[in-house]
Amino acid sequence: MGVYVINKDGGEPGHYDDVGIFVEGLIILDNIGSVARACAIMLGVIYTLNMAYPKELRYYYEFIQKVLLQMDGERLSPKVLGLKNKIHAGL
Structure with a gap:
């Protein structure tokens, strides 16, 4: 489970081509728009589905x-x- 960020070569800093959330290797949400929003949504997914937090986080x-x-x-x-x-x- 985690947040992924895709930035193409030569892209401007702070602008990402895609930000999303993956669970067990599968993308469950994409094109979220910002890393902060992705973290907030991931917290909601974890809480709603009563999942354990990722060990590192x-x-x-x-x-x-x-x-x-x-x-x-x-x-x-x-x-x-x-x-x-x-x-x-x-x-």
Whole structure:
């Protein structure tokens, strides 16, 4: 599961020819438009289908879901709780 970005040779920086989401090697959504939107949609797909987060992005998506979106925020992993506390202490 992940986000893919296609940029043809010589394309201008920051402009992508295609941004999409793939699951188990199959493209499930394409032409999303931006990497940020693709990440948000992927979070929604994971949440809606009750899937596990990709291992490499577990804490990233947990932080977005539980801290930023305040969904199921009372149960945080120690790493995400530490980051949340650091952010709140700095404000």
